[in-house]
Amino acid sequence: MTNDSDAPVQQVEVRFGVAYNSSEAHEVLGNGMPDDRLAQLVDLIGPHQAVRFVSQRYSSAAVHNNPPVLFFSDENGARWALDRRGDLKPNAKR
Template sequence: MGPVQWGDVPTWVAAIFAGGAAWFAYQTIKSQRQQISEQRQFIADQSTNLQLERSALHAAAEDRKWSQARQIRMHHRQAGVITDGQGNAVGPDHWEVTVQNSSGAPVHEVDVRFGSAYLAAEVYEVPSSAVHGPNPGERTIRPLHLLGAGRVIRFVSQHWSASTVHNNRPQLLFTDDNGVQWALDSYGKLEEAPAEGTP
């Protein structure tokens, strides 16, 4: 057996350069993959941050939207007395609903409905000191087109039987200073009301 043939110098040089080029290409591909992975992670982090910022902005906008409506107070009570044939009291005969604008801006188109069909029979503008008192104020019309900041108004229902009073609880309707319509029921549930004429 003869000596091993290792080739000539140019072949060796070419082989070394080819190996170096392959190693450099591998390192370049590896670096590019790492950069792509880092870019994807950066994009995912940015997307998450944007979603969090959008959520925070949406929550702040919703809070601002509800801010004034939450400051409108409704105090309601059953009043009057119905008596039976012997003069015994059997129940109240009407509702008195006092609305107080505790916000710093006016509200508009303020009205109260009793049940689904009845409207207030009498409306009075009363001083803020008489929120829980009788009706010392000045009679006005319904719906009240403007209730200024800090102002109070009282709605009085028709006089009914005790069962009709019980079955027709009051609901306050108003439009805030930004034009959003609201409904506040006698249990304290506040919700955005659909515009007139929408289902």
């Protein structure tokens, strides 16, 4: 996940359907390589920073039935969901 905005995003997580969360997350360095492991729920991703979320290995059917969705809060506290097609929608759930 790359935050291309000029504002930070908060409480960032990736879920696969309602049952699965990403297994880990790593900050991405300027050279594109992952760095230290972070918590599954990343508190803050600064402007123009990136984090790589990693999942467990799922079968193709499991991923098809439970596609990944990225959830985050903006600087005003609004909660958002970004799906794998790039559709961004308001999301009040946490």
